[in-house]
Amino acid sequence: MRALRYGVWAFVALAGAGALATVSLARGEQISVVWLLTAAVATYAVAYRFYSKFLAARVLMLDDLRQTPAERINDGRDFVPTNRWVVFGHHFAAIAGPGPLIGPTLCAQFGYLPGTLWIILGAVLGGAVQDLLILAGSLRRDGKSLGEMAREEIGVLGGFAALGGVLLIMIILMAVLGLVIVNALKGSPWGTFTVGATIPIALAMGWYMRFIRPGKVMEATIWGLALVLLAVVAGRWVSESGSWAPLFTFAPTVLALMIIVYGFAASVLPVWLLLAPRDYLSAFIKIGTIVALALGIVVYMPPVQLPALTRFTDGSGPIFAGKIFPFAFITIACGAISGFHALVASGTTPKLLGKESDARMIGYGAMLMESFVAVMAIIAAAVLQPGVYFAVNSPAGIVGTSPEQATQTISGWGFPVTPAEMETLAADVGERSLFARTGGAPSLAVGMAHIFANTLGGKAVMAIWYHFAIMFEALFILTTMDAGTRVGRFMLQDFLGHLWEPLGRTSWYPSVILTSAGMVGAWGYFLYQGVMDPLGGINSLWPLFGISNQLLAAIALSVATTLIVKSGRARYAWVTLGPLCWLLSITLSAGYQKLFSPEVRIGFLAHAGELQGHIAAGEVPAAKIPETHALIFNDRLDAAVTALFMGLVLVIVVDAVREWYRVLSARQVPQQRLTVTA
Amino acid sequence: MLRRYIVMFYNELRAAVREWTGEAEYERYVRYCAQRGQAPLDRGRFFAGRLEERYRTRARCC
Numbered sequence: 120m121r122a123l124r125y126g127v128w129a130f131v132a133l134a135g136a137g138a139l140a141t142v143s144l145a146r147g148e149q150i151s152v153v154w155l156l157t158a159a160v161a162t163y164a165v166a167y168r169f170y171s172k173f174l175a176a177r178v179l180m181l182d183d184l185r186q187t188p189a190e191r192i193n194d195g196r197d198f199v200p201t202n203r204w205v206v207f208g209h210h211f212a213a214i215a216g217p218g219p220l221i222g223p224t225l226c227a228q229f230g231y232l233p234g235t236l237w238i239i240l241g242a243v244l245g246g247a248v249q250d251l252l253i254l255a256g257s258l259r260r261d262g263k264s265l266g267e268m269a270r271e272e273i274g275v276l277g278g279f280a281a282l283g284g285v286l287l288i289m290i291i292l293m294a295v296l297g298l299v300i301v302n303a304l305k306g307s308p309w310g311t312f313t314v315g316a317t318i319p320i321a322l323a324m325g326w327y328m329r330f331i332r333p334g335k336v337m338e339a340t341i342w343g344l345a346l347v348l349l350a351v352v353a354g355r356w357v358s359e360s361g362s363w364a365p366l367f368t369f370a371p372t373v374l375a376l377m378i379i380v381y382g383f384a385a386s387v388l389p390v391w392l393l394l395a396p397r398d399y400l401s402a403f404i405k406i407g408t409i410v411a412l413a414l415g416i417v418v419y420m421p422p423v424q425l426p427a428l429t430r431f432t433d434g435s436g437p438i439f440a441g442k443i444f445p446f447a448f449i450t451i452a453c454g455a456i457s458g459f460h461a462l463v464a465s466g467t468t469p470k471l472l473g474k475e476s477d478a479r480m481i482g483y484g485a486m487l488m489e490s491f492v493a494v495m496a497i498i499a500a501a502v503l504q505p506g507v508y509f510a511v512n513s514p515a516g517i518v519g520t521s522p523e524q525a526t527q528t529i530s531g532w533g534f535p536v537t538p539a540e541m542e543t544l545a546a547d548v549g550e551r552s553l554f555a556r557t558g559g560a561p562s563l564a565v566g567m568a569h570i571f572a573n574t575l576g577g578k579a580v581m582a583i584w585y586h587f588a589i590m591f592e593a594l595f596i597l598t599t600m601d602a603g604t605r606v607g608r609f610m611l612q613d614f615l616g617h618l619w620e621p622l623g624r625t626s627w628y629p630s631v632i633l634t635s636a637g638m639v640g641a642w643g644y645f646l647y648q649g650v651m652d653p654l655g656g657i658n659s660l661w662p663l664f665g666i667s668n669q670l671l672a673a674i675a676l677s678v679a680t681t682l683i684v685k686s687g688r689a690r691y692a693w694v695t696l697g698p699l700c701w702l703l704s705i706t707l708s709a710g711y712q713k714l715f716s717p718e719v720r721i722g723f724l725a726h727a728g729e730l731q732g733h734i735a736a737g738e739v740p741a742a743k744i745p746e747t748h749a750l751i752f753n754d755r756l757d758a759a760v761t762a763l764f765m766g767l768v769l770v771i772v773v774d775a776v777r778e779w780y781r782v783l784s785a786r787q788v789p790q791q792r793l794t795v796t797a
Numbered sequence: 798m799l800r801r802y803i804v805m806f807y808n809e810l811r812a813a814v815r816e817w818t819g820e821a822e823y824e825r826y827v828r829y830c831a832q833r834g835q836a837p838l839d840r841g842r843f844f845a846g847r848l849e850e851r852y853r854t855r856a857r858c859c
Contacts, residue, residue: 333841
């Protein structure tokens with residue numbers, strides 16, 4: 120029996136190694152997505168079976184005899200021992216946002232290989248390790264948050280730096296997600312109608328669950344889902360109607376303002392009215408679509424069209440500038456390693472676990488699942504013709520404003536595409552144009568529609584699938600923005616409450632309005648800046664988001680390393696020190712380049728300097744001078760935010776190293792409270 | 798036999814989904830109040846209060 124087991128695992132390991140070798144070494148020929156799927160699934164299986172078991176048994180010493188906070192406190196509300204599959208569902212729904220879909224889509228500009236390898240290896244050696252260790256750490260500290268653990272285990276300075284970092288990251292995250300929605304909906308009456316229709320549907324569901332059938336979530340979700348699907352289909356009628364289509368066709372700036380107003384409303388309205396019902400809709404559609412995409416890929420088995428590596432590894436990419444190192448690794452954060460997960464793993468999840476050993480399946484396993492979602496996103500990008508992929512994702516400022524200019528530029532890069540092909544594709548998906556639809560969401564929707572249509576329904580229903588995919592992406596992006604604005608508002612109120620007590624009261628409406636406006640104003644500013652950016656905004660905002668998210672992961676790994684060192688098992692600190700060193704090298708070098716690179720498409724200060732030079736040389740028309748000054752200011756603001764992130768992380772890492780040195784040099788007896796809370 | 802398995806599977810799935818969506822929380826809360834001799838809130842107010850609490854800290858990842 121044992122021999123059979125060894126044989127099976129040897130086979131899985133060999134299959135994974137073979138698939139990874141095929142994916143990595145194939146050049147100049149199309150490969151099947153089967154290789155990508157096999158490489159991912161086999162690596163996850165081996166990593167889960169062996170590495171996570173090692174982490175659970177040796178590093179964390181998870182023990183079911185030790186009571187969890189849910190067992191000990193069990194207050195029937197926040198702390199409740201819950202079935203591990205239910206907790207897995209909660210945890211996965213919370214960590215799987217739009218990041219693992221958008222990041223890999225953008226990173227495909229380097230080819231399918233860098234992103235795929237980083238997603239698979241980064242998750243098993245970094246992301247899943249971080250999630251498991253932070254979850255286990257929080258589990259043994261009554262569900263304390265990452266910020267609280269940083270303050271207690273590293274120091275007050277580290278704790279404050281972590282809190283400040285989280286708030287800043289949320290601002291950048293929501294701005295960049297808002298930009299993705301703007302780019303997906305600009306000039307698209309079908310998409311705008313469908314996404315807009317989810318708002319009254321969510322409000323009606325909220326009213327139903329609060330007053331008509333209190334707490335009946337399933338009932339409301341079922342009819343809510345039916346109405347959302349109806350809205351997807353009705354969108355076609357709206358887009359084809361001469362009188363209705365103009366009512367749902369908006370310029371990017373108008374869409375940005377609408378999202379800002381919506382974010383403010385979602386933050387000040389009662390949760391039950393808008394946020395929670397949208398979250399229910401989003402969670403069910405998210406899980407259903409991810410399962411459907413996996414099935415679609417397995418049934419259709421499309422060939423990979425994108426090369427393993429493109430010419431843009433040299434840093435000249437049209438979607439975002441910068442070489443493969445470090446920019447591929449900050450473009451894909453969620454899906455490989457994401458600091459945001461540490462907030463979820465030290466939030467609700469540890470308060471629900473009934474057994475310590477469940478942390479392995481939930482912390483490590485859910486991250487592998489998210490990584491698999493990211494692999495599917497890269498597959499959806501890689502099955503498109505490369506010329507189409509670049510035509511959709513490249514900003515007009517790079518490839519030219521007319522279809523002829525754009526296709527000529529892209530074909531000149533070695534990725535042939537014609538205006539007629541793009542026109543046919545746009546008509547197939549029910550859009551007027553797919554040129555310069557930056558942000559990742561439209562090309563992901565085209566890829567998903569391609570897979571779905573080839574699995575079910577054919578070309579005739581491609582437009583329905585495309586708009587279903589747009590609705591799916593927009594729905595949970597908006598959910599992330601609603602929830603993020605609200606959590607940010609509470610953090611702001613918490614902070615301001617120290618300055619003047621009434622501002623800290625979460626039920627005092629002047630404070631609610633003031634802090635909501637502050638939070639929405641902060642991310643709204645960056646969103647508007649991105650919309651006005653001639654390069655499309657994604658070029659500057661996505662790297663900023665990636666850097667900040669990975670720096671938060673560096674904070675989480677510093678905390679995790681501190682927990683290992685303090686628990687007397689410093690010999691295993693390599694499990695977090697390895698990913699920590701890697702993350703510091705990519706984030707600090709990316710941050711340095713964003714600040715000081717002389718290449719104007721990379722360096723914020725170089726770009727500001729160039730614009731300043733144009734003004735000084737009198738090359739800017741008088742009417743454009745105020746706009747140019749605004750761009751210069753934005754560059755400098757982005758530079759300041761990047762420098763601030765880097766400074767915060769260095770403070771925490773140095774503080775953590777000091778703490779490790781203190782513990783190790785004093786050869787203290789391990790503090791048992793780090794492993795046991797009596 | 799098959800019918801029994803299907804019913805069992807349906808019941809377990811339904812219980813898991815009710816737990817996942819928070820629908821099952823109210824029954825647990827009522828039991829908790831009964832043990833302590835407290836008067837429970839009605840379902841609507843309990844539901845609204847739980848959601849307010851949940852979204853105070855619930856972070857959604859990117």
